[in-house]
Amino acid sequence: MMNGSSLDPRAMRVIETPISPFLQNAPILACEDTSEAILVDPGDEVEKLLDVAKINNLNIKYIVLTHGHIDHAGGTKKIAQMLNIDIVGPHKDDKFLLDSLELQGQMYGIAAQVFEPNRWLEHGEKLTFGNQELEIAHCPGHTPGHIVLINHNSKIIIAGDVLFQGSIGRTDLPRGNHQDLLDSIKSNLLTLDDDYKVYSGHGAPTNIGVERQTNPYLVNA
Numbered sequence: 001m002m003n004g005s006s007l008d009p010r011a012m013r014v015i016e017t018p019i020s021p022f023l024q025n026a027p028i029l030a031c032e033d034t035s036e037a038i039l040v041d042p043g044d045e046v047e048k049l050l051d052v053a054k055i056n057n058l059n060i061k062y063i064v065l066t067h068g069h070i071d072h073a074g075g076t077k078k079i080a081q082m083l084n085i086d087i088v089g090p091h092k093d094d095k096f097l098l099d100s101l102e103l104q105g106q107m108y109g110i111a112a113q114v115f116e117p118n119r120w121l122e123h124g125e126k127l128t129f130g131n132q133e134l135e136i137a138h139c140p141g142h143t144p145g146h147i148v149l150i151n152h153n154s155k156i157i158i159a160g161d162v163l164f165q166g167s168i169g170r171t172d173l174p175r176g177n178h179q180d181l182l183d184s185i186k187s188n189l190l191t192l193d194d195d196y197k198v199y200s201g202h203g204a205p206t207n208i209g210v211e212r213q214t215n216p217y218l219v220n221a
């Protein structure tokens with residue numbers, strides 16, 4: 001294999017499409033081999049996300065939620081009904097947030113419907129689509145039921161609101177816990193190699209090495 005090959009046919013591609021007043025990145029994860037894909041956190045602007053999927057000729061298999069906040073979960077029921085696909089995750093400890101989606105939507109001006117996912121996720125479970133495999137890490141702290149998706153083959157982390165470039169998720173919202181969040185990051189993310197790329201719910205991508213070295217919340221972790 002030549003050095004620096006960027007044409008690994010088994011690679012997973014991440015397409016970010018910032019949506020909603022919160023500019024949530026709503027990543028679409030695509031298998032380069034098969035064009036099968038999944039939607040992560042379709043919080044709002046459902047038509048825009050479907051356009052991105054169509055332009056990229058993707059076959060959307062299901063929806064995964066990292067957590068139950070409105071900017072991540074608001075458009076989920078609408079898009080699941082339109083495409084007749086399942087909703088997977090987050091961890092059931094975020095049920096109280098999904099139950100309050102209409103209320104959250106009224107507070108922030110995002111249309112949302114309450115729903116129950118087809119399946120909750122547990123720590124250590126695996127999800128697949130196309131030739132891709134995602135490991136589930138339960139990372140409470142920002143919310144109690146937050147999950148992170150890890151693709152080891154492509155060294156990609158879909159971090160939701162757990163870890164950001166130079167920062168970590170806020171913990172002042174209902175059932176947030178700062179120490180839980182630090183523990184989640186230390187035991188699930190800082191255990192990974194420096195070259196794992198991190199796609200966060202908001203802002204630019206980063207990687208584990210950069211955050212380990214420079215993130216003010218993690219440098220002494």
Ligand SMILES: [Zn+2]
Binds near residue numbers: 067069142
């Ligand atoms: Zn959040």
Ligand SMILES: [Zn+2]
Binds near residue numbers: 071161
């Ligand atoms: Zn968010």
